[in-house]
Amino acid sequence: MDRDTIYIIIGVVAVILVSFLIYHFWPVSTTPTFVGCYIDTVELANRAIPKYGGYPVTMEECEKTAKDGGYTLFGFQYGGSQGNPITLGQCWVGNDMKRAQQYGVAPNNSCKQIPSTNDYVGGPLVNAVYTI
Numbered sequence: 093m094d095r096d097t098i099y100i101i102i103g104v105v106a107v108i109l110v111s112f113l114i115y116h117f118w119p120v121s122t123t124p125t126f127v128g129c130y131i132d133t134v135e136l137a138n139r140a141i142p143k144y145g146g147y148p149v150t151m152e153e154c155e156k157t158a159k160d161g162g163y164t165l166f167g168f169q170y171g172g173s174q175g176n177p178i179t180l181g182q183c184w185v186g187n188d189m190k191r192a193q194q195y196g197v198a199p200n201n202s203c204k205q206i207p208s209t210n211d212y213v214g215g216p217l218v219n220a221v222y223t224i
Contacts, residue, residue: 124155124166124222129203131195132169132184132217141167141192141219145183148176151211151222154183158224163187168220171204171213178206181213192221 132140145157151168158166163185172178186192202218205211212220 124151124224126212127165127189127221127223128193129198129212129214130167130193130219130221131198131202132167132214132219133195134217139184140195141165141184141186141221143185145185147182148174148180149183150179151181151206151209151213154181154185155222155224157183158185161185163224165189165192165221165223167192167214168212168222169214169218170216171206171220173216178204178213179208184219189221189223192219 130140143161143163145154145166147170149157154166154168158164164187165185167184167186168181169184171181173181198214198218202215203212203220204215206213214220
């Protein structure tokens with residue numbers, strides 16, 4: 093092998109190594125993505141997002157519950173109800189977006205926006221749905 097061939101091989105290996113390191117170790121945005129507000133049902137067996145994640149919790153705690161459980165989405169509802177601040181609500185976690193949207197889009201004003209973060213919280217039987 094001549095010197096130019098060796099330099100090309102070293103260059104290719106370096107690019108592959110750097111690509112691998114970036115892909116596996118570069119910080120990735122962990123901000124959940126707001127999908128929309130969707131109607132839920134009171135029937136536990138038919139909840140739009142099936143796994144209960146707690147109440148009252150913050151949205152960050154709900155997101156953590158979803159991530160820790162290996163779920164890909166969460167719904168945040170009852171924000172600010174029962175005398176709690178708007179930043180506390182009920183958490184539901186799951187993996188099925190079609191199921192989360194099965195009862196349709198919630199009417200206008202069913203979700204409220206948290207002024208300090210611009211995140212949305214759902215109301216009674218309305219999930220503010222986020223993907224993670």
